[in-house]
Amino acid sequence: LPEGKPEKILLELYPPADKLLTDSPLHLSQKILKTGKDCLQVEFRVLVNADLVEELLRLGDKVKVLEPSSLRKELAGCLKNALKLYKK
Secondary structure, three states: OOOOOOEEEEEEEOOOHHHHHHHOOOOOOOEEEEEOOOOEEEEEEEOOOHHHHHHHHHOHHHEEEEEOHHHHHHHHHHHHHHHHHHOO
16 A cells, blocks of 8 residues: 555646646546646645656656645656756
8 A cells, every 4th residue: 555645736737738637637636726828737635656757757848846846856857867868
């Protein structure tokens, strides 16, 4: 069983990922906080784990983690490591 407690996740999504998460929410607790033509802000409560990180990385440059800062740093680190592969 997963350990820890669910955390509040706050994301900013850009087209076309905004539509994707509107049509197929990442989690049942997902709430839309703000909609606009440029982005969508959603919030949900889940355990931060490898599955979540993988799902967010799949969205690439169409998602920005606003909270929690630990998840934001983890994703930024993964993306920096990926970028290093292209600089060689």
